[in-house]
Amino acid sequence: MDERFAELKHRLADIHDLRRAQEVLFWDQMVMMPPGGGPVRGAQLTTLDRIAHARFVDDEVGRLLEELRPWEESLDYDSDEASLVRTTRRDWEKARRVPAELAAEMVGAAAEAHDVWAKARQESDYASFLPHLERAVELKRRYVDCFEGYDDPYDVLLDDYEPGMKTAEVRAVFDELKADLVPLIAEVGSLEPEEEFMQGPFPIDAQHQFSLRVIERFGYDPQFFRLDLTVHPFAASSGTEDIRLTTRYGEHDITSVFTAMHECGHGLYEHGVAQSLERTPLCHGVSSALHESQSRMWENIVGRSRAFWNHFYPQLQAAFPQALGDVEQERFYRAINRVRPSYIRVDSDEATYNLHIILRFELEQEIMAGTVALKDLPEAWNTRFEEYFGIPIPNDSVGVLQDVHWSGGGFGYFPTYSLGNIVSVQIWDRVRSELPDLLDGFEHGEFGQLHEWLRTNLYSLGRKFTPQETLERVVGGPIDAKPYIRYLREKLGTLAAA
Amino acid sequence: MDERFAELKHRLADIHDLRRAQEVLFWDQMVMMPPGGGPVRGAQLTTLDRIAHARFVDDEVGRLLEELRPWEESLDYDSDEASLVRTTRRDWEKARRVPAELAAEMVGAAAEAHDVWAKARQESDYASFLPHLERAVELKRRYVDCFEGYDDPYDVLLDDYEPGMKTAEVRAVFDELKADLVPLIAEVGSLEPEEEFMQGPFPIDAQHQFSLRVIERFGYDPQFFRLDLTVHPFAASSGTEDIRLTTRYGEHDITSVFTAMHECGHGLYEHGVAQSLERTPLCHGVSSALHESQSRMWENIVGRSRAFWNHFYPQLQAAFPQALGDVEQERFYRAINRVRPSYIRVDSDEATYNLHIILRFELEQEIMAGTVALKDLPEAWNTRFEEYFGIPIPNDSVGVLQDVHWSGGGFGYFPTYSLGNIVSVQIWDRVRSELPDLLDGFEHGEFGQLHEWLRTNLYSLGRKFTPQETLERVVGGPIDAKPYIRYLREKLGTLAAA
Numbered sequence: 001m002d003e004r005f006a007e008l009k010h011r012l013a014d015i016h017d018l019r020r021a022q023e024v025l026f027w028d029q030m031v032m033m034p035p036g037g038g039p040v041r042g043a044q045l046t047t048l049d050r051i052a053h054a055r056f057v058d059d060e061v062g063r064l065l066e067e068l069r070p071w072e073e074s075l076d077y078d079s080d081e082a083s084l085v086r087t088t089r090r091d092w093e094k095a096r097r098v099p100a101e102l103a104a105e106m107v108g109a110a111a112e113a114h115d116v117w118a119k120a121r122q123e124s125d126y127a128s129f130l131p132h133l134e135r136a137v138e139l140k141r142r143y144v145d146c147f148e149g150y151d152d153p154y155d156v157l158l159d160d161y162e163p164g165m166k167t168a169e170v171r172a173v174f175d176e177l178k179a180d181l182v183p184l185i186a187e188v189g190s191l192e193p194e195e196e197f198m199q200g201p202f203p204i205d206a207q208h209q210f211s212l213r214v215i216e217r218f219g220y221d222p223q224f225f226r227l228d229l230t231v232h233p234f235a236a237s238s239g240t241e242d243i244r245l246t247t248r249y250g251e252h253d254i255t256s257v258f259t260a261m262h263e264c265g266h267g268l269y270e271h272g273v274a275q276s277l278e279r280t281p282l283c284h285g286v287s288s289a290l291h292e293s294q295s296r297m298w299e300n301i302v303g304r305s306r307a308f309w310n311h312f313y314p315q316l317q318a319a320f321p322q323a324l325g326d327v328e329q330e331r332f333y334r335a336i337n338r339v340r341p342s343y344i345r346v347d348s349d350e351a352t353y354n355l356h357i358i359l360r361f362e363l364e365q366e367i368m369a370g371t372v373a374l375k376d377l378p379e380a381w382n383t384r385f386e387e388y389f390g391i392p393i394p395n396d397s398v399g400v401l402q403d404v405h406w407s408g409g410g411f412g413y414f415p416t417y418s419l420g421n422i423v424s425v426q427i428w429d430r431v432r433s434e435l436p437d438l439l440d441g442f443e444h445g446e447f448g449q450l451h452e453w454l455r456t457n458l459y460s461l462g463r464k465f466t467p468q469e470t471l472e473r474v475v476g477g478p479i480d481a482k483p484y485i486r487y488l489r490e491k492l493g494t495l496a497a498a
Numbered sequence: 499m500d501e502r503f504a505e506l507k508h509r510l511a512d513i514h515d516l517r518r519a520q521e522v523l524f525w526d527q528m529v530m531m532p533p534g535g536g537p538v539r540g541a542q543l544t545t546l547d548r549i550a551h552a553r554f555v556d557d558e559v560g561r562l563l564e565e566l567r568p569w570e571e572s573l574d575y576d577s578d579e580a581s582l583v584r585t586t587r588r589d590w591e592k593a594r595r596v597p598a599e600l601a602a603e604m605v606g607a608a609a610e611a612h613d614v615w616a617k618a619r620q621e622s623d624y625a626s627f628l629p630h631l632e633r634a635v636e637l638k639r640r641y642v643d644c645f646e647g648y649d650d651p652y653d654v655l656l657d658d659y660e661p662g663m664k665t666a667e668v669r670a671v672f673d674e675l676k677a678d679l680v681p682l683i684a685e686v687g688s689l690e691p692e693e694e695f696m697q698g699p700f701p702i703d704a705q706h707q708f709s710l711r712v713i714e715r716f717g718y719d720p721q722f723f724r725l726d727l728t729v730h731p732f733a734a735s736s737g738t739e740d741i742r743l744t745t746r747y748g749e750h751d752i753t754s755v756f757t758a759m760h761e762c763g764h765g766l767y768e769h770g771v772a773q774s775l776e777r778t779p780l781c782h783g784v785s786s787a788l789h790e791s792q793s794r795m796w797e798n799i800v801g802r803s804r805a806f807w808n809h810f811y812p813q814l815q816a817a818f819p820q821a822l823g824d825v826e827q828e829r830f831y832r833a834i835n836r837v838r839p840s841y842i843r844v845d846s847d848e849a850t851y852n853l854h855i856i857l858r859f860e861l862e863q864e865i866m867a868g869t870v871a872l873k874d875l876p877e878a879w880n881t882r883f884e885e886y887f888g889i890p891i892p893n894d895s896v897g898v899l900q901d902v903h904w905s906g907g908g909f910g911y912f913p914t915y916s917l918g919n920i921v922s923v924q925i926w927d928r929v930r931s932e933l934p935d936l937l938d939g940f941e942h943g944e945f946g947q948l949h950e951w952l953r954t955n956l957y958s959l960g961r962k963f964t965p966q967e968t969l970e971r972v973v974g975g976p977i978d979a980k981p982y983i984r985y986l987r988e989k990l991g992t993l994a995a996a
Contacts, residue, residue: 017545037740047515242535
């Protein structure tokens with residue numbers, strides 16, 4: 001068995017190396033590549049993907065997994081070895097279900113649709129995007145048909161980002177959240193424009209220095225991390241000891257500080273995976289929602305807290321004296337936590353963000369069920385948006401066309417953003433109960449206790465367990481919206497009261 | 499046949515994509531990677547190399563090449579298609595001769611020896627490096643044994659860098675060069691220290707700006723090129739439209755300007771390969787010597803010429819007023835062209851550089867022939883060095899241990915540096931005869947004529963022909979040291995006379 005396991009591990013290491021090479025090549029494309037390199041880089045990424053996929057779905061991998069089954073079952077469930085065989089078998093069975101031709105067609109359609117979408121968004125021209133959206137949905141239906149045994153076709157889509165999560169479960173959680181969120185936002189939200197000091201100026205070099213100073217306190221270490229510029233910030237990694245964060249700066253926008261914290265959360269998760277899982281398919285965060293719980297925790301729960309700013313606000317003022325020199329901390333704190341209904345998901349505040357997600361989740365189900373015709377999607381979007389946010393959508397650029405996801409067939413991804421918010425507070429509550437003096441540390445710019453707890457209890461696990469098992473181990477139960485609702489009520493309540 | 503050729507091309511494109519991914523990952527490692535990423539990156543590079551190699555030496559590739567032979571022979575010899583089949587067959591037959599185990603052993607030995615060598619050099623401790631050098635030579639002998647039909651075992655090593663080049667031919671060329679060079683250097687060389695203004699200060703940002711300004715005139719275009727920092731400068735590429743140059747800066751050293759020109763020469767070659775060869779194994783410069791001819795041409799023949807500095811010297815003075823404000827152009831010109839025997843190859847001047855190479859070439863042959871015992875190598879080095887340079891070697895750090903090449907088994911590489919020098923002047927003479935007003939352009943900072951000629955006559959060919967065929971097409975004859983000797987005599991003669 002040892003020999004077969006070694007053979008499996010060797011094959012998986014090769015595939016993992018190819019996947020990581022893709023990740024580095026993608027990072028390079030977004031951050032470093034001269035513009036002319038685009039077409040060849042696209043071909044390289046496609047080739048690496050095809051080779052890695054072919055090596056993974058190989059019959060021999062399946063045979064090894066089958067032969068290893070008794071051995072795996074004889075091992076401790078929590079062992080690295082049993083987890084590797086178990087998780088790989090699930091991945092393999094799933095990957096085998098999708099014919100290579102369909103996978104290639106989906107990749108091709110996504111590449112074609114991307115540019116059309118970008119132009120359509122710019123020109124608020126939904127009609128030009130419609131045929132590509134129709135094709136994306138058609139392909140996604142064929143994708144769903146590759147699977148069986150699901151309760152809801154949407155389960156299949158969700159499973160790509162949140163393995164094992166059921167549509168019914170998400171619906172229950174979101175319904176509960178929505179029931180509280182809509183009245184709460186109506187109560188505490190304001191449509192007034194942002195305070196003028198939030199327009200800066202915020203010199204870009206000072207933003208970079210300040211961002212680094214903050215995330216270095218979180219655990220960013222130049223021995224293992226980089227922070228670079230890009231258009232749409234993301235985090236990538238070549239291994240647990242090579243983490244690439246990206247951000248962007250605007251002279252009249254201090255968002256970059258929160259972007260850095262957000263991407264650092266993703267990076268700390270990848271950096272914290274146990275060394276013993278390096279170069280295996282377990283060497284990643286376990287799911288989109290769990291990953292997002294970490295970016296949101298460091299960005300919102302930590303980075304928009306009073307304790308955090310009690311330490312950092314004087315430094316922020318010193319970094320941006322022109323914009324913030326005369327602005328007292330409480331005013332700044334309220335500005336960065338203001339609830340303000342707006343059209344664009346990525347610019348929205350911590351609370352309304354979830355309504356943007358719920359809207360998309362509901363529409364995605366209706367699209368897949370065929371209960372909304374794609375030609376009527378803008379109308380469905382606009383009607384529902386006004387119902388949830390209380391403001392009308394002026395055009396499709398800031399409505400149904402705003403996000404890139406659907407152009408690439410990324411149905412099922414959106415919900416994980418809000419699931420991440422929900423989970424982040426479940427984890428936070430657990431951390432707080434185990435580390436009662438956590439906030440005292442924050443007041444002194446110390447975040448090591450939090451980082452260490454998360455590393456031990458979550459990050460180090462990688463993909464050894466399912467997302468559900470992982471959450472169970474970290475917080476002692478399944479996903480639950482109540483702590484998040486309570487957290488929002490408390491935070492926004494103190495803002496409204498003050 | 500069309501189908502079989504398409505199948506071959508498809509396989510070669512995949513392999514090429516893997517090779518390019520390796521190149522980007524290597525560039526990333528040297529330029530961008532956080533230090534902690536080293537071990538995993540090493541594993542990734544090894545995996546990509548192994549996968550690419552295995553796909554290439556596959557029987558099926560050989561079968562396709564064999565089946566395509568009649569078709570290939572029916573095509574125009576110069577066509578892309580015939581050249582692809584022909585060149586690939588040569589590559590394949592060579593790659594098949596080396597057992598995977600030996601190749602892996604060589605890679606492993608090189609990795610192990612590298613750190614030992616670095617430490618040995620630092621401590622001038624040849625004894626600690628000796629066992630690794632012995633192993634490297636032993637492996638290289640086994641490598642030579644994989645081949646047959648050579649005139650000299652050293653031919654096999656040379657062939658890895660300069661396909662088709664014979665030891666006897668190099669020896670003849672070098673003997674001719676040495677016969678002229680030793681007395682010439684004795685005549686015009688000087689051991690006096692460098693002029694003080696060459697110590698700067700040269701503020702680093704100004705060096706970067708000036709380097710960019712120069713190479714932008716050569717053909718560097720940010721749409722297709724990058725210039726970054728590294729420890730040991732090199733050029734890499736992800737494709738013809740994605741060229742990565744690297745350089746380094748020292749506050750008391752203006753060498754960076756020449757490094758940028760040197761690497762730009764390599765980059766222009768790769769950038770100029772015909773678009774029709776993209777994603778094929780022909781999409782590279784044809785050999786080390788031809789490549790080096792281009793880096794040397796742009797660095798030395800162009801970048802150390804009077805015409806070049808007639809245009810750029812006022813700008814250089816303006817960039818570095820403190821160091822150069824009072825230094826007249828002729829004094830600067832003489833300083834950058836001074837012949838000064840010194841220990842270290844990479845720091846040496848245009849003329850003595852070749853003696854460093856000839857010394858290594860001669861020792862490499864004796865090592866492979868076994869006529870010098872490895873334990874006696876330092877003595878052999880030192881004796882010969884004093885004979886050629888007229889100065890004694892004080893310790894092995896600046897003698898036999900100075901270069902990394904042998905630790906990695908890179909025997910056969912050194913000669914290509916000087917062959918590049920020789921070829922660069924053969925090409926230069928041809929360009930001059932075809933473009934009589936070339937230097938007038940240089941005087942105005944115009945290098946487009948030269949770039950265009952080289953692109954049309956050399957760069958665009960890629961690896962379609964052998965190095966010998968390529969040189970024949972570019973200059974109308976085989977390698978010949980005479981033009982280079984004449985060039986050096988003329989250039990150094992004017993310096994001595996002035």
